[in-house]
Amino acid sequence: MNTPTATTTGMAVRLTGLVKSYGTVQAVRGVDLDIAPGEVVALLGPNGAGKSTTIDMLLGLARPDQGNVTVFDVEPHRAVAQGYVGAMLQSGTLLPDATVGELVEMFAALHRDSLPVQEALEQAGIADLAQRPTAKLSGGQAQRVRFALAVVPNPDLLVLDEPTVGMDVESRRAFWAAMHKLTAAGRTVLFATHYLDEADSYADRVVLMRGGRVIADGTSAAIKSQVAGRSITATLPGADRARLAGLPGVTEVETRGDQVVLRCKDSDAALRSLLATYTDARDVEVRSVDLEDAVVALTSDAAEPSGALSQSTQDTRSLS
Numbered sequence: 001m002n003t004p005t006a007t008t009t010g011m012a013v014r015l016t017g018l019v020k021s022y023g024t025v026q027a028v029r030g031v032d033l034d035i036a037p038g039e040v041v042a043l044l045g046p047n048g049a050g051k052s053t054t055i056d057m058l059l060g061l062a063r064p065d066q067g068n069v070t071v072f073d074v075e076p077h078r079a080v081a082q083g084y085v086g087a088m089l090q091s092g093t094l095l096p097d098a099t100v101g102e103l104v105e106m107f108a109a110l111h112r113d114s115l116p117v118q119e120a121l122e123q124a125g126i127a128d129l130a131q132r133p134t135a136k137l138s139g140g141q142a143q144r145v146r147f148a149l150a151v152v153p154n155p156d157l158l159v160l161d162e163p164t165v166g167m168d169v170e171s172r173r174a175f176w177a178a179m180h181k182l183t184a185a186g187r188t189v190l191f192a193t194h195y196l197d198e199a200d201s202y203a204d205r206v207v208l209m210r211g212g213r214v215i216a217d218g219t220s221a222a223i224k225s226q227v228a229g230r231s232i233t234a235t236l237p238g239a240d241r242a243r244l245a246g247l248p249g250v251t252e253v254e255t256r257g258d259q260v261v262l263r264c265k266d267s268d269a270a271l272r273s274l275l276a277t278y279t280d281a282r283d284v285e286v287r288s289v290d291l292e293d294a295v296v297a298l299t300s301d302a303a304e305p306s307g308a309l310s311q312s313t314q315d316t317r318s319l320s
């Protein structure tokens, strides 16, 4: 297994005061983020939070209106040209006339210290697809080819925008096993995802964006602890949301068909009153807050405005 080069220095990523608008849309509204070498960071947030725009600026694909980006102390274009960075983006058409092997070969030729093509193909789990024209790939296979293109420069930093979209369960597992080998060798990884289990399982640190800002930043455990309490789920056909919200100990009510989810600051009191009020409640479960609960709570319209969360962001970071 190749290890990161010894030539890079400084913070793997340093984003300072980044701002970016598209017309009247303020996509990114003041992002500060440092990522140390060797960290594996998940970037989370609802659609339109500004994750891809932040990644585009980090890779030099979009120019910030304000603020500064450095990658291993140099500006993004230089970092990419030097092969310090490998990226896997959401879009990115694969050259349709090339085979997978030819395409990876072409990418390898662009970089001085690239991996042998066969090794990149093996890391991406697509050694058997080397002769396949890229136009004949399934969505999940195309994602793995993009991963091979990201790793072939033998980069110190991998930036992955929703890397496992379109992969089946087995491919996702194989992908993360390959990633684990890369991170165990000391590489830095920033990945955006909507699969919160991936963030929970594979990231050292979770950065949560909403409305173009970072609203929480810390370990998954620290993010969860920002949303205190437990959840009660129950099957309760036709339950009245307002009445549920009025039960003692309940802070928030969510309904999914006949299922209700009660977020509670005092789950004992909430459970007692729920069972007393709704004697027909079924499938009742009490559980600790998971990362999904925390992300939903922190990014929902009912959450505090992002400015008000910035203090807790600091607190959370210091916990990690």
Ligand SMILES: Nc1ncnc2c1ncn2[C@@H]1O[C@H](COP(=O)(O)OP(=O)(O)OP(=O)(O)O)[C@@H](O)[C@H]1O
Residues within 6 Å of the ligand: 022, 025, 026, 027, 028, 045, 046, 047, 048, 049, 050, 051, 052, 053, 054
């Ligand atoms: N090229 C563009 N032109 C106009 N608006 C854009 C452009 N790129 C992004 N936006 C807008 O900027 C905002 C942030 O988008 P961005 O793609 O960065 O969010 P995201 O967090 O990556 O979302 P998703 O999870 O859906 O990929 C959105 O409102 C989006 O519509």
